[in-house]
Amino acid sequence: MNSLDAMRIYVRVAELASFTQAADSLHLPKANVSGAVKQLETELGTRLLHRTTRSVQMTQDGLLFYERCKDVLSDMNELQSMFQQDDAQLHGRLRIDLPIGIARNILLPKLPEFLQQHPHLEIELSSTDRRVDVIREGFDCVIRIGQLDDSHLIARPLGLLPQVNLASPRYLELMGEPKNLTDLEQHFLIHYASNLSNSIQQKQRGFEYWDKTQIHFLPMHGKLTVNNSDAYQAACLAGFGIIQAPLIGAQHLIQEGKLVEILSSYRAPALAVSLLYADRRHIAKRTQKFMEWAATCLQAYLE
Numbered sequence: 001m002n003s004l005d006a007m008r009i010y011v012r013v014a015e016l017a018s019f020t021q022a023a024d025s026l027h028l029p030k031a032n033v034s035g036a037v038k039q040l041e042t043e044l045g046t047r048l049l050h051r052t053t054r055s056v057q058m059t060q061d062g063l064l065f066y067e068r069c070k071d072v073l074s075d076m077n078e079l080q081s082m083f084q085q086d087d088a089q090l091h092g093r094l095r096i097d098l099p100i101g102i103a104r105n106i107l108l109p110k111l112p113e114f115l116q117q118h119p120h121l122e123i124e125l126s127s128t129d130r131r132v133d134v135i136r137e138g139f140d141c142v143i144r145i146g147q148l149d150d151s152h153l154i155a156r157p158l159g160l161l162p163q164v165n166l167a168s169p170r171y172l173e174l175m176g177e178p179k180n181l182t183d184l185e186q187h188f189l190i191h192y193a194s195n196l197s198n199s200i201q202q203k204q205r206g207f208e209y210w211d212k213t214q215i216h217f218l219p220m221h222g223k224l225t226v227n228n229s230d231a232y233q234a235a236c237l238a239g240f241g242i243i244q245a246p247l248i249g250a251q252h253l254i255q256e257g258k259l260v261e262i263l264s265s266y267r268a269p270a271l272a273v274s275l276l277y278a279d280r281r282h283i284a285k286r287t288q289k290f291m292e293w294a295a296t297c298l299q300a301y302l303e
Contacts, residue, residue, distance in 0.1 A: 001036055003043070004076060007069045009036040010048065014066045017056045040065075067138070075284065090286045091120045097134075097142040100229045101249030102273075103127040106297055114293050121286055129194050129228045134278055140287040141277040143294065145246070153276045158295055159302025160270035162247045166259045170239040177262055178242075181209075181218060188241035189220035192232050196225065208244060209266040244268045248301050270303055 013022040013033060023030040041048050048062035058066060074092025098107060103125065115121060126132060126139070134142055134153055148155055167177075178184050189207055206219040224240045226232050233250065236243040237258060244267075253259040275291050277283065 001032075001039060003040075004073070006036040006040050007073060009033050010040055011066060011069050011073065013037060013049070013056065014058050014062065019056060071138070074286075089120065090118045090289060092284065092286050093122045093124060094286055094290055095124045095126075095139045096290065097126040097128070097132045097139050099143060099145050100127050100129060101246060102143055102145075102298070105249055105252075106301065107294060110297050114290070118286070118289065134276060140284065141275055141291055143298075144274050144276055145271050147272070148274060148276070153278060156275040156277075156291070156295075158273045158275060158298055161273050161302060162270050163244055163268040164247050164250065164254075164261045165242060165244055165263045165267065166236055166250055166254075167242045167262055168237055168239045168259060169257065171236075171241065172260060172262075174239070177260075180263075181207075181266060184218060184220055184242075187220065189222045190232060190235045190241045190243050191222045191225040192227070192229075192243070193225055194227055196227050207242075207266075208268040209263075210269040215269055246271060273298065273302055 009022065009026065009028070009032075012026055013019055016022050016025065019030055019033050019037075023033045026033065037049060044061075044065065046061045047059050048065055050057045050059055070093050104127070108125075111123070115123070131144070132139060132142060143158075145161060175187055176183075178187055184207055205217045207217065209216055209218070220242075222241060224235055226235055229245070229249065232243055232245065233253075235241075236245075237253070242262070250259055254261060275295065277287065277291070
């Protein structure tokens with residue numbers, strides 16, 4: 001049995017956690033399925049599965065091998081169908097990382113349409129404020145907001161994301177609405193630091209604004225520092241103070257009257273939005289299609 005066939009069998013056993021069920025689904029004798037897994041374990045020199053009379057579970061090495069098998073098999077399916085014109089035949093797994101606001105407000109609501117067009121794709125979507133390691137963690141592509149620092153990745157600029165200054169009606173009723181920068185001396189800023197060990201540096205930066213020629217920072221008092229965008233918005237809704245955030249994630253709250261834009265003449269500069277992917281000679285067609293779709297979805301929200 002060749003290695004690819006053995007890998008396909010192993011993936012099915014791992015997913016079903018059963019040699020018997022895997023054999024039934026593949027229409028193969030159970031002895032062939034067991035033999036394929038033993039062949040792989042011999043070739044790799046490690047145990048892939050823990051076998052008991054009641055269950056089959058992947059070892060740590062087995063889990064790592066399972067993840068790589070899925071990628072290899074996906075790539076082989078794509079190679080075999082690379083000259084087909086029907087995009088619906090795209091196969092494989094897409095591993096994507098998106099900022100929380102873009103995932104929740106734009107791409108996830110539209111994702112069913114994308115998967116309807118490409119029903120054989122499987123998507124693993126990470127959504128976090130942490131900057132993932134694209135290559136080490138095996139991501140096909142990521143969308144990033146703000147300054148880029150991954151020189152080993154290919155970046156495709158998508159546009160600029162406007163930022164707004166926001167406060168809750170509850171906060172403004174208590175503190176009054178600031179009309180100019182001098183008024184901010186009597187107000188509180190909710191501080192954001194993705195890494196709380198750097199929170200002092202973030203607090204020193206304070207309120208950021210763009211005067212059409214350069215960026216300025218105005219130090220402000222604040223009672224609360226958070227480390228993710230959901231908590232940042234929730235703190236503003238709760239009345240802890242002012243935030244400076246992308247319009248994309250707050251537009252519906254402004255329309256509903258839950259947040260109010262203030263100091264519109266003193267917005268922070270718009271943030272660059274980019275698609276990033278590994279510098280490889282061949283980019284899988286499924287990755288290309290996703291990036292094209294994501295760029296189209298975001299177009300209406302970017303400057």
